[in-house]
Amino acid sequence: MRKCAEIAGSGDTLARITAIPRRTLEYYLTGDREPKVARCVEIAKAVGVDIGWLASGEGPMLAGQSAPIPTVEVPGMEDYAFVPLYDAQCSAGDGAWNEGCRVLTHISFTRYSLRKQGLTPDHLSAIRIDGDSMEPILHSGDTVLIDHTRTAIEGEGIYILRLDGHLYAKRLQRNFDGVSIISTNKEYREVVVPRDRLNELEIVGRAVWAAGWL
Structure with a gap:
């Protein structure tokens, strides 16, 4: 409550x-x-x-959110956790969401590195960014790791959110009028979700790691 x-x-x-x-x-x-x-x-x-x-107090917190897929286990690789990479398109521009997304592959992380960051493998997933609204922090094609336990806005950070049926990677900031959705690329304007529409804003999780080709 x-x-x-x-x-x-x-x-x-x-x-x-x-x-x-x-x-x-x-x-x-x-x-x-x-x-x-x-x-x-x-x-x-x-x-x-x-x-x-x-x-x-059991099951997924957000309405319509499925429980995270458990990470796979590989014999002889007990020190590593394998996080699923989904083919869901996370648009950092106009936004897009693919229903029925599938797991493309798994990304390996040492369990020690995840534990050091306070992350639990079973509550992590990864998707790729599409669009340029979060440049220069995130570029189109970058892969981001999502912590699905962090669905409340807490200080500075990039969140994966769903609004109006679209998936976005954005900065979020609470204010008196509601929640501001902020792009780091100044070509994109800030969007405010008013308090009376906050139930339409679903925070999928917080981005905790990103990687891409140079």
Whole structure:
């Protein structure tokens, strides 16, 4: 429940967009009272989380998000984790999302290097960037590694997000009006998702590694 308030921006915002009295919501946040099913549905829809996750704490957090595919194991390579690279097109320009994406191959990382960064292999995936709106940080064709556990905006960073059916790699910044979607290429304008539409913004995860050809 506290995670839902964080996604909404604050407890006050969550109360407003769900029409739940602030004091009642405070009881839910502190655990002094359990919400009825109808209230859980209202909250889940308002912030775009999965109702099963909200009720049990299990499974994918975001509505419509499938559980990460476990990394493969290779005999004799126990020190390495193999992260799936999907053929999903992550557009850093106009945006595109391919339904039914498949795993093209796996990228190997030492388990030590992932552990040092606080990353868990089973919650990682990789996709390729298409477009130039994140240059000079990310170039078209670069591969980015996504940490699917980091779906809340936290300081500076590049996030993979879905909005209006498209997949983007962008910087995100919370502000008074909502969330700003920022490109590093100055040719692209900043887009603001207002507070009353935040449930339409799905943060797939945070980009934690990138690589490409020189």
